[in-house]
Amino acid sequence: MRLFKRLLAVLSSLRLAILLLLLIALASAVGTIIPQQEAPELYLERFNADPWLGLINGNLMLQVQLNHVYSSVWFLSLLALLGLALTLCSWRRQWPSLKAALRWTDYSRPRQLSKLALAETVACSDSSAALNDLALELREQGWNVRQQNGRLAARRGVIGRVGPLLVHTGLVLLLIGAAWGALAGQRLERFLAPGRSLDLLSPAGENRLSLTLQDFAIERDPAGRPEQFSSTLLLSPQGNQQEERTISVNHPLRYQGITVYQADWSLATITVQLGRSPLLQLPLSNFPELGDQIWGLVLPTRPDGSEPVFLSTGSEQGPVQVFDSDGSLITNLRPGGDGAEVRGLPLRVVEIMPASGLLLKRDPGVPLVYAGFAITLLGGGLSMVATRQIWAVAETQQAKLHVGGLCNRNLAGFATELPLLINRVGALHG
Known part of the structure; x- marks a missing residue:
């Protein structure tokens, strides 16, 4: 034990x-x-x-x-x-x-009051009347007063004692929510090109929601740097009507416990034409070793796969740089613009399709986390409320009024206010 x-x-x-x-x-x-x-x-x-x-x-x-x-x-x-x-x-x-703060403490003897942090004795002609006036003054100031024969007890701000307990409760809820989210939550990152879909399955393997990227736009500043990305999504929940939603950076989509964030962007495909060939839509790969946000592909210029060139770009607006096998720049091409002759073969870039980087999160612990934060903030605010207590005992035979007080916060301020309160009452019965 x-x-x-x-x-x-x-x-x-x-x-x-x-x-x-x-x-x-x-x-x-x-x-x-x-x-x-x-x-x-x-x-x-x-x-x-x-x-x-x-x-x-x-x-x-x-x-x-x-x-x-x-x-x-x-x-x-x-x-x-x-x-x-x-x-x-x-x-x-x-x-x-x-529980101790909610219980009333009854001090009936002046000697008990003298041991408190704040204690004062005033002489008055009628101590019983002074006690009644003190009780009236305290009630007018919002104190909760319990008066008995020849003595009183008053308190204010007892609700502040609930603060620490609420803080602990909120923190425990926050911890439970965080652990629940870590164990049962789901996280998925995908790049989607316009027209592509993503199916979200339930734990039982059933399709609960399909996301289709209808449109993806990149807003750029005058220097060409991306400022904002936005995706237009078509939601197809199982058994319900389709909905169209638009998300952007800092403006996620929340739907049926799933949050979809606009997290990133990429370049998905490039459409080119070699000579009089049909339009060829080819996937782009990221090449971080060449620089930040550089995509490209190796394109052969002969039917047997020989004499390849390397196409690279950092934006869906171009330009597309064309390099030979030695790394020398051959030409620059603009999407939708005129072509150029590369290795004796006309090459034209029709378009570059960007891809939206979506981050999907499902965190069942979020409501508990938010509730925990709210309760913690409420408890922290209540903890700042000072709990003040006053006791007074009237000695009718000696014509004295004994007053004592306690305070759990800002004792110096209470030590200034209490004598002023006693002097107001004492002045009436001096």
């Missing part, structure tokens, strides 16, 4: 909660720095050659689950331990403190 009580004391201690919060913050920082939910090959290729911090290579990173920090066993264990610590702290400390 003694060991169990020690364990409860450790789990409900403030030091453990602070330590767990620091560890969770550190783990969250690591999850922000290291790319998450990528293919294992990416970590092996990138970090085996250049270990993170010079210590953690790709193999070790996968073993300690740094590739998915927020759903790792050790991170969820930290959340569970912090939730347990907050629950035990609320049960062992905050709840008894709240």
Whole structure:
């Protein structure tokens, strides 16, 4: 039993909660720095050659689950331990403190008041009348007063004692929501070209929603840099009517528990014509080694696949640069513009089709997280409310009124206000 009580004391201690919060913050920082939910090959290729911090290579990173920090066993264990610590702290400390604050404390002797943080005695001709006037003054100022024969007790701001308990409750709800989202949530990133569709399946394998990209637009500044992306989506839910929605950066779509973000953009295909050939729609690949946001493809100019040229571009507006096998620039082409002769063969770029980068998230823990934040903010606001208590005992034979007070916040301010209140009452019965 003694060991169990020690364990409860450790789990409900403030030091453990602070330590767990620091560890969770550190783990969250690591999850922000290291790319998450990528293919294992990416970590092996990138970090085996250049270990993170010079210590953690790709193999070790996968073993300690740094590739998915927020759903790792050790991170969820930290959340569970912090939730347990907050629950035990609320049960062992905050709840008894709240019950004690709701109970009225009755001080009936002047000696008891003299031991309080604030205590004062005033002489008055009629202490009983002074006590009644003090009770009336307190009620007018919004105090809750309980008056008995020859004494009173008053308090204000007791609701502030609910604040810490609400803060703990909100944090526990937030932790539960975060853990639930990490375990049951889904995350999907896809690039869609206009006219392409994406089917979202339920856990049972049934098609619950189809997304079709109808149009994708990129707004650029005068220098050609992208400023905003927007996608027009056609939603086809199973058994319901189709809906058309438009999303853009910072303006996601929320539908049936699924959130669709406009996350990125890319170039999907290039349509070219060689001589009098039919229009050829060819896929573009990203070449990060050539620079940021560079796409291209290798295009043979002969039927046997010989004498290839390399086409590259960084925008759906062009220009498309054409290089020979030696890396020398042959020409620049504009989509929809005139062609040029390349290796003795007319080459024309008809159009470049951009692709919308969509990020789909389903997080069932979001309502709990939002509720936890709201309750935590409410509790934090209530915690700023000072709880003040006043007791007064009238000594009719000695013509004295004894007053004492307590305050859990801003005791110096209360120490200034209380004498002013007593002097107003004493002046009437001096």
